[in-house]
Amino acid sequence: MSDLIISGVEAGYGHVRVLHGINLKVSDKPVALMGRNGMGKTTLAQAIMGINATTAGTITYGDVTLTGLTPTKIAQAGIGYVPQGRRVFPSLTVDEHLRILEKRTSKWTAKKVYELFPRLAERKKNGGAMLSGGEQQMLAIGRALMTDPTLLLMDEPSEGLAPAIVEHLGNSLRDLVAQGQRVLLIEQNLKFASTLCDEIVILSNGEIQATVSSKELRASAELQNKYLGVA
Amino acid sequence: MTQFIFTFLNGLTLAGLYFLVASGLTLIFGLMRVINLAHGAFYLLAGYVSWTIADKTDNWFYGAVAGALTLGVFGTLVYVLLLRKFQYEELRVALITLGVSLVLAQAMLAIFGGDYYQTNSPESVSFSVPIPGLGLSYPFFRIFVLILAIIVAVGLWVFISKTRYGAIIRAGVDDTTMVSALGINVQAVFIWIFFLGSVLVGFAGSVGGTTNSFGMGTDGDYLLFSLQVVIIGGLGSIGGVAIGSFLVGVIGQFATGYYPTFAGIITFAMLILILAFRPQGILGKKQ
Numbered sequence: 001m002s003d004l005i006i007s008g009v010e011a012g013y014g015h016v017r018v019l020h021g022i023n024l025k026v027s028d029k030p031v032a033l034m035g036r037n038g039m040g041k042t043t044l045a046q047a048i049m050g051i052n053a054t055t056a057g058t059i060t061y062g063d064v065t066l067t068g069l070t071p072t073k074i075a076q077a078g079i080g081y082v083p084q085g086r087r088v089f090p091s092l093t094v095d096e097h098l099r100i101l102e103k104r105t106s107k108w109t110a111k112k113v114y115e116l117f118p119r120l121a122e123r124k125k126n127g128g129a130m131l132s133g134g135e136q137q138m139l140a141i142g143r144a145l146m147t148d149p150t151l152l153l154m155d156e157p158s159e160g161l162a163p164a165i166v167e168h169l170g171n172s173l174r175d176l177v178a179q180g181q182r183v184l185l186i187e188q189n190l191k192f193a194s195t196l197c198d199e200i201v202i203l204s205n206g207e208i209q210a211t212v213s214s215k216e217l218r219a220s221a222e223l224q225n226k227y228l229g230v231a
Numbered sequence: 232m233t234q235f236i237f238t239f240l241n242g243l244t245l246a247g248l249y250f251l252v253a254s255g256l257t258l259i260f261g262l263m264r265v266i267n268l269a270h271g272a273f274y275l276l277a278g279y280v281s282w283t284i285a286d287k288t289d290n291w292f293y294g295a296v297a298g299a300l301t302l303g304v305f306g307t308l309v310y311v312l313l314l315r316k317f318q319y320e321e322l323r324v325a326l327i328t329l330g331v332s333l334v335l336a337q338a339m340l341a342i343f344g345g346d347y348y349q350t351n352s353p354e355s356v357s358f359s360v361p362i363p364g365l366g367l368s369y370p371f372f373r374i375f376v377l378i379l380a381i382i383v384a385v386g387l388w389v390f391i392s393k394t395r396y397g398a399i400i401r402a403g404v405d406d407t408t409m410v411s412a413l414g415i416n417v418q419a420v421f422i423w424i425f426f427l428g429s430v431l432v433g434f435a436g437s438v439g440g441t442t443n444s445f446g447m448g449t450d451g452d453y454l455l456f457s458l459q460v461v462i463i464g465g466l467g468s469i470g471g472v473a474i475g476s477f478l479v480g481v482i483g484q485f486a487t488g489y490y491p492t493f494a495g496i497i498t499f500a501m502l503i504l505i506l507a508f509r510p511q512g513i514l515g516k517k518q
Contacts, residue, residue, distance in 0.1 A: 049412050050412075051408055051412065070411060071408065071411040071412040072411045072412075072414055072415065072416050072417065072418075074412075075411070075412055075413055075414030076414045081412045081413070083409065083412070087406055087409045089401065089402040089405040089406060089409070090405055091401040091402070091404065091405050092398055092401055092402055092405070096395075096398040096401075096402075097402075099395055099398065100395055100398045100399050100402060100415070101413060101414075101415075143413065144413070146413075147413055147414045
């Protein structure tokens with residue numbers, strides 16, 4: 001299986017540099033990238049997806065150099081993107097979200113997504129705009145899975161969801177990970193992140209500050225305060 | 232009463248033509264945010280192409296097919312060669328298409344001269360139908376245009392709202408970046424949309440060149456009509472184009488028939504009123 005290797009990546013908006021040389025490797029084990037708001041987490045996700053251009057450094061996935069490719073090519077290289085804010089299509093029904101991505105050869109089918117998230121099956125005919133936050137998140141994940149990703153890149157999937165929904169989502173995702181789905185999770189919710197990932201990478205001020213185990217981070221209020229600004 | 236009914240029928244059948252013209256524009260404009268200011272010139276070019284072919288082959292349908300396909304290919308070339316690179320820069324797109332429009336208009340003037348042309352309607356539909364109870368008759372070809380517009384409207388609606396490809400298009404209207412981040416080749420979708428939109432304006436030019444005469448200046452008129460229709464109806468909405476065409480066609484005809492001096496003012500007053508209360512157009516989504 002291919003590794004995602006990010007080396008020396010810099011990116012930003014206009015003249016404002018947000019990422020100052022990021023180095024990160026994602027292999028078999030799921031990795032969570034954490035950090036406070038405004039530290040560059042989403043910028044990094046968008047740089048990986050080719051939505052935001054990088055100004056320096058390279059991102060490779062297996063043999064493929066992702067830097068400079070279009071989002072289409074990057075998705076086709078095997079990265080499934082679950083964006084921040086979910087970005088479901090308001091004009092499409094739940095079913096259409098999945099059907100537009102269905103291919104005869106694909107491993108994931110709409111049926112399998114409905115098995116993973118039975119709630120979506122009940123809402124099949126509903127429009128994307130009529131779903132609750134949790135349902136939208138399930139749909140955004142299901143939609144990304146339909147591209148048969150070898151790596152699932154999720155940007156704050158727990159954001160704005162009720163704790164019970166977050167837990168439910170965590171369970172579904174844990175099943176996926178157990179089946180061998182690779183994950184790069186961007187999160188602010190430590191509890192949710194640690195249900196999926198043992199390895200937590202801390203991003204602060206556009207740089208990787210530390211790599212810690214989720215157990216260690218959960219046990220230490222001091223580390224949490226230092227890296228995440230919560231205690 | 233007779234004048235009222237004739238004005239209404241004229242407005243309605245003109246609305247059919249406007250629908251054909253503007254549906255292509257709304258597809259391109261709505262999905263791709265490409266403001267094609269050469270749309271009117273495309274319409275006029277299709278008129279000349281279909282007139283030429285119909286004249287040579289003595290067959291109206293060959294002319295219409297030639298007009299539609301020529302424009303489909305031509306429009307796609309304009310998009311791929313000139314516009315694709317600057318697609319998200321509205322001002323550049325506007326200037327490039329305006330340039331294309333001017334060059335086309337001058338070239339057509341050079342080739343076809345300043346005379347006005349009108350394609351003969353096919354004999355099979357060139358008869359008049361009686362209007363019941365009035366003892367008057369109305370040319371069937373104009374009704375035929377309305378029927379064509381309805382067929383195209385239903386076809387487009389089914390295509391966009393019921394097919395997988397249509398769903399991809401709607402997703403593209405909602406969030407182009409997200410669609411491409413799912414591995415869908417939005418560029419290829421764009422090329423097809425431009426082709427389809429250009430085929431539609433090509434077909435419209437063939438039909439409109441039969442119901443109405445065309446020549447120098449027709450390009451500007453029809454660009455204006457289709458922009459009015461699309462702005463009134465709302466960006467990228469087929470239903471909106473239908474409503475917009477109906478309003479611009481019928482109100483335009485009544486204004487021309489009853490208050491000819493104020494015709495232009497009346498239709499633009501309508502446009503301004505609608506923009507004041509619903510800036511996104513009647514069926515448009517808030518941006």
